[in-house]
Amino acid sequence: xxDAQPGRxxxxxxxxxxxxxxxxxxxxxxxxxxxGEISSAFSVSQGSAALVVTLTQLGYAAxxxxxxxxxxxxxxxxxxxxxxxxxxxxxxVAGLSPDFGLFLGASVLIGLTSVVAQILIPxxxxxxxxxxRGRFVGTVMTGxxxxxxxxxTVSSFVASAWGWRTIYLVSAMLMIVxxxxxxxxxxxxxxxHRVRYPHLMRSVVTLAxxxxxxxxxAVCQALMFGAFSAFWTAVAFELARVHGLSQSGIGxxxxxxxxxxxxxxxxxxxxxxxxxxxxxxLALALGAIAMVxxxxxAHSLVVLAIAGVLLDLAxxxxxxxxxxxxxxxxxDARARINTVFMATIFVGGAxxxxxxxxxxxxxxxxxxxxxxxxxxxxxxxxxxxxxIRARRRPVAVxxxx
Numbered sequence: 001x002x003d004a005q006p007g008r009x010x011x012x013x014x015x016x017x018x019x020x021x022x023x024x025x026x027x028x029x030x031x032x033x034x035x036g037e038i039s040s041a042f043s044v045s046q047g048s049a050a051l052v053v054t055l056t057q058l059g060y061a062a063x064x065x066x067x068x069x070x071x072x073x074x075x076x077x078x079x080x081x082x083x084x085x086x087x088x089x090x091x092x093v094a095g096l097s098p099d100f101g102l103f104l105g106a107s108v109l110i111g112l113t114s115v116v117a118q119i120l121i122p123x124x125x126x127x128x129x130x131x132x133r134g135r136f137v138g139t140v141m142t143g144x145x146x147x148x149x150x151x152x153t154v155s156s157f158v159a160s161a162w163g164w165r166t167i168y169l170v171s172a173m174l175m176i177v178x179x180x181x182x183x184x185x186x187x188x189x190x191x192x193h194r195v196r197y198p199h200l201m202r203s204v205v206t207l208a209x210x211x212x213x214x215x216x217x218a219v220c221q222a223l224m225f226g227a228f229s230a231f232w233t234a235v236a237f238e239l240a241r242v243h244g245l246s247q248s249g250i251g252x253x254x255x256x257x258x259x260x261x262x263x264x265x266x267x268x269x270x271x272x273x274x275x276x277x278x279x280x281x282l283a284l285a286l287g288a289i290a291m292v293x294x295x296x297x298a299h300s301l302v303v304l305a306i307a308g309v310l311l312d313l314a315x316x317x318x319x320x321x322x323x324x325x326x327x328x329x330x331x332d333a334r335a336r337i338n339t340v341f342m343a344t345i346f347v348g349g350a351x352x353x354x355x356x357x358x359x360x361x362x363x364x365x366x367x368x369x370x371x372x373x374x375x376x377x378x379x380x381x382x383x384x385x386x387x388i389r390a391r392r393r394p395v396a397v398x399x400x401x
Contacts, residue, residue, distance in 0.1 A: 010127075014136065016185045017124050018143025020178050023171075024084070025117040025144050026151035027091065027110050028056050030167050033156045033236045033250045037164045042100035046237055050357030052107050053233055057350035059111025064118060064343040069200050071119045071335030076189040077182055080116045080123075084179035087113040088172040095168030117144055118342050120182075122334035123189060125327045137327065138267060138320050145316050149254075152232065156251025200336070208340045211329055216386055217322040218341045220280070222348030223379035224287050228315045229349040230356040230372030231294060231308065238365050243301055256305040256312075267317040271324035281383050283318035286310055287376035295369035314376070319345075 031038065031052045039049035070079055090109035097103035124140040155167045195203075208215060232254075239245040239253055270279045290310035297303025326337050352375065359367040 013127060013186060014124075014139055016181055017120050017140045020080075020182055021117040021120050021140060021144035022147025022150075023174055023178050024087070024114050024120075024147070026147040026154070027087065027114045027171055027175075028060055029148055029151035029232075030155040030171065031056065031107070032232050033152045033247070033254055034159055034164045034167075035233075035236055036240050037159060037247065038103075041164065042103065044100055045361070047357040047361045048100075050233055050353060050360075051104060053229070054350045054354045054357070055104055056107045056111040057229070057346045057353060059108035060114060061111075061343050061346035061350060062108075063112040063115030064339050064346065065204075067112070067115050068118055068339040068342070069204055069336045070197075071122055071338075072333060073195070073197070073200055076119065076123045077186050080119055081179040081183045083113050083116050083119075084175045084182075087116070088175040088179075091168045091172035091175065095165045095172065117147075118338055119335065121323070122327070122338050123186075125334055126189060127187070137323055138269070138271075141316070141320050141323070149312060152254035153251040156247050156254060160246065160248040160251065203333070204336045204339050207330070207333060207336055211326075211337070214326050214329060214337060214340055216382060217326055218344035219348075220284065220379040220382055221319055221322050221341070222345045223375040223382075224284065224315045224318050225345045225349040226352030226375040227287050227291055227372040228311060229352040230368055230375070231291065231311055233353045233356045234360045234365060234368040235294075235304065235308070237360060238298065238304075239301075242298070242365070253301070253305065253308075256308045267320035267324075271321050276321045276325055277387065280318055280321050281380065281387070283314045283321070284376050284380040284383055287314035287318070288373055288380065290314060291369055291373035291376070295366060295373065298365050298369070 035046065035049040035052065038044075038052060039046050042049075067079075067083065087110065090106050090113060094103055094106035094110060097106055121137065121140060121144070125137055127136070155164075158167045158170065235253075236250055239250050245253065267279060267283075270276065287310075290307045293310065294304060294307035297307065322341070323338075326341055327334050329337060352372070355371060356368045359371055
């Protein structure tokens with residue numbers, strides 16, 4: 001960790017990065033189990049309430065495109081802390097919003113500024129020793145994934161005890177704490193690039209055009225995240241309407257997703273040992289199986305929980321394997337590489353959330369879960385095609401001198 005300040009241990013940096021990523025990215029997922037209460041509070045339909053998830057994810061995708069490339073241009077610690085101040089303001093506005101339109105606008109800004117989580121992951125890759133990058137990124141991703149997977153439970157319990165608006169106000173205060181921790185405990189990182197912002201943005205498009213592995217990984221993970229969004233957007237409605245769960249009950253159910261965080265360090269080690277491609281194919285297949293199980297077992301809470309665990313394991317494992325590969329493409333462009341990767345993912349997730357809301361209104365759980373099952377199947381087809389092409393690619397034979 002050559003750019004760490006003296007006395008900063010690698011372990012401390014990992015802990016701060018993991019906690020900061022988890023706390024920040026959780027902002028995107030707090031609304032998912034609260035859609036029923038949001039629908040009632042603003043007197044809108046369930047499909048309209050699902051727009052909260054869609055617009056938050058679109059805001060996040062916009063932040064990835066507009067803000068994340070700055071990680072290759074500006075000092076990373078300062079960029080993260082200043083952005084988190086705006087996140088805190090947006091969360092406070094959402095928690096106090098008197099009407100649905102203002103709430104949706106604040107949701108976009110929450111997504112836009114919560115991109116700090118994705119600024120910190122390439123930062124972690126820079127700090128990691130080369131031979132341990134997969135394990136290091138996997139460990140930091142564990143914190144991020146726990147933030148994703150526990151956010152639904154935390155927001156459900158907080159809403160049950162103090163009302164759904166409280167989670168936004170609590171998270172606003174937490175963002176200030178995270179900003180202070182990053183400022184005090186993380187090392188500086190000044191990128192070597194000295195270009196202007198327009199040139200930096202053009203280079204993002206160039207990277208997407210020149211790196212086929214990046215395009216493939218981004219599209220496949222977008223399809224996986226689409227299945228993830230389809231499941232967790234619709235299941236809150238299903239648990240309340242069909243299974244009669246309270247807000248606290250939905251929060252307990254959401255705990256099953258925490259098992260998905262176990263996939264991150266395992267996937268990181270598999271990638272370091274050269275099994276990234278095989279593991280990716282298995283993860284895509286598991287994602288499709290999980291959604292089929294969710295459809296067939298909708299009458300059983302136990303089966304739905306098993307499906308949720310399998311889906312989260314598949315999605316998170318595939319993401320870590322993808323990041324382990326793409327961060328090795330160009331060491332000087334990891335923030336911009338992550339921009340292409342994560343923007344594609346969250347656009348896919350936002351589209352999937354919007355489609356899921358419409359399908360659930362029109363066709364119930366069966367329509368939304370089967371839609372979610374199709375997405376990883378498409379990804380598996382892309383993976384299989386890439387493997388076939390790789391095997392057919394001619395191997396260069398050196399000519400005798």
